[in-house]
Amino acid sequence: MPEQAEATRATILVVDDNEANRSLARNALEDEGYRVVLAASGEEGVAAFEREHPDCVLLDVRMPGMDGFTACERIRALPGGDRAPILFLTALRDVDTFDRALRAGGSDFITKPVRPTELIVRIQTALQLWRVSAELRQHYDLLRHQRDDLLRLQLQKERLMAFVVHDLKNPVNSMDLNAQVLLRDKTLSEGSRGAAMQVRTEARQLARMILNLLDISKADEGKLAPRHAELDPQAMVSEILAELDVAAKSRKVTLRSTVEPGSVRVDPDLFRRTLANLVENAIRYAPAETAVTVTFTRAGGDIEVRIADAGRGILPELREKVFDPFVQGDAAGDAGMAPGGRGLGLTFCRLAVEAHAGRIWVEDASPGAVFCVRLPHGL
Numbered sequence: 210m211p212e213q214a215e216a217t218r219a220t221i222l223v224v225d226d227n228e229a230n231r232s233l234a235r236n237a238l239e240d241e242g243y244r245v246v247l248a249a250s251g252e253e254g255v256a257a258f259e260r261e262h263p264d265c266v267l268l269d270v271r272m273p274g275m276d277g278f279t280a281c282e283r284i285r286a287l288p289g290g291d292r293a294p295i296l297f298l299t300a301l302r303d304v305d306t307f308d309r310a311l312r313a314g315g316s317d318f319i320t321k322p323v324r325p326t327e328l329i330v331r332i333q334t335a336l337q338l339w340r341v342s343a344e345l346r347q348h349y350d351l352l353r354h355q356r357d358d359l360l361r362l363q364l365q366k367e368r369l370m371a372f373v374v375h376d377l378k379n380p381v382n383s384m385d386l387n388a389q390v391l392l393r394d395k396t397l398s399e400g401s402r403g404a405a406m407q408v409r410t411e412a413r414q415l416a417r418m419i420l421n422l423l424d425i426s427k428a429d430e431g432k433l434a435p436r437h438a439e440l441d442p443q444a445m446v447s448e449i450l451a452e453l454d455v456a457a458k459s460r461k462v463t464l465r466s467t468v469e470p471g472s473v474r475v476d477p478d479l480f481r482r483t484l485a486n487l488v489e490n491a492i493r494y495a496p497a498e499t500a501v502t503v504t505f506t507r508a509g510g511d512i513e514v515r516i517a518d519a520g521r522g523i524l525p526e527l528r529e530k531v532f533d534p535f536v537q538g539d540a541a542g543d544a545g546m547a548p549g550g551r552g553l554g555l556t557f558c559r560l561a562v563e564a565h566a567g568r569i570w571v572e573d574a575s576p577g578a579v580f581c582v583r584l585p586h587g588l
């Protein structure tokens with residue numbers, strides 16, 4: 210008895226109405242160490258399959274009563290009926306028989322008269338193939354589960370994003386508006402005025418983070434397309450600096466700008482928020498009594514904006530990484546600022562700049578960092 214068959218000792222169900230064929234198959238298979246179960250009709254074969262859970266079935270096609278094709282279909286319909294290869298034994302070697310065998314759920318077919326060696330080789334091959342395809346099926350099922358989980362996560366993320374837009378953006382904007390209403394009240398005490406200004410700064414910071422998050426998610430889905438419009442960079446830079454003035458003053462940081470005149474065509478919202486994120490970072494890391502400068506120049510078809518501070522700068526090994534999501538340096542530089550963000554500001558900037566077919570990078574100013582944005586000016 211060969212070792213390999215002994216080790217596995219697979220069970221083979223032989224279904225044939227002809228006694229001589231059954232014994233021939235039994236002798237050949239038992240000689241190879243297989244366990245053999247015999248059935249003399251289609252009906253008996255289906256019952257034996259249910260009872261014995263064989264590893265392989267040899268099924269005669271032409272039998273009185275239930276023929277091999279029907280028996281095969283019945284077996285395949287049983288619970289666990291797809292767990293074994295089924296090989297048809299047939300005297301008819303033609304395409305129709307082959308097609309019917311496959312349609313019924315058969316794995317292969319062997320033409321009679323069957324030679325014992327051929328029978329053994331075909332069964333071994335069928336068992337091997339079956340094992341491999343079972344493994345593949347398992348891998349496939351695993352992959353399908355993982356894909357379904359990912360899809361579920363993606364849908365949850367989309368729901369969360371919808372929540373962020375509708376339920377967070379509006380109240381944050383209304384906080385800012387209400388603080389502005391308070392500030393119009395001339396009788397407000399100095400302390401309350403300071404508090405209202407602080408509410409405005411923080412509401413704006415929150416709004417900026419919410420919009421960053423939204424645009425990052427849009428870019429992930431390939432939906433962050435810039436909507437170009439002509440604008441005056443001088444006015445835009447002044448507006449950004451005015452908005453961040455309170456934050457800068459509370460850090461004792463001076464804001465300066467030099468802007469080359471002339472209009473540009475970019476997405477006004479994405480461009481303004483890119484610069485606002487960079488200036489806000491610069492203010493956060495600039496030491497007291499230093500300046501943050503915004504320089505806007507043109508070179509050929511491009512515009513270049515440089516935002517420089519005299520803070521701790523960015524370590525060389527982090528100069529690419531800081532643009533990745535959720536990357537934050539140590540919190541030392543944040544002291545005194547309104548509650549810090551989540552490391553999404555620069556990620557948004559890079560996506561917004563790339564959506565304009567531009568480039569963003571950081572240089573070393575020893576001391577400090579210079580964040581540089583270069584884009585086609587679109588005119």
Ligand SMILES: Nc1ncnc2c1ncn2[C@@H]1O[C@H](COP(=O)(O)OP(=O)(O)OP(=O)(O)O)[C@@H](O)[C@H]1O
Nearest residue numbers: 490491494522531536537538550551552553554555
């Ligand atoms: N001008 C700067 N000087 C020194 N470090 C900086 C500067 N700008 C950014 N960084 C570093 O890069 C990190 C990532 O910046 P990014 O703007 O993406 O996130 P954040 O400011 O921490 O949070 P968010 O912008 O989401 O509110 C910061 O945490 C900080 O460590």
Ligand SMILES: [Mg+2]
Nearest residue numbers: 490550554555
């Ligand atoms: Mg930031």
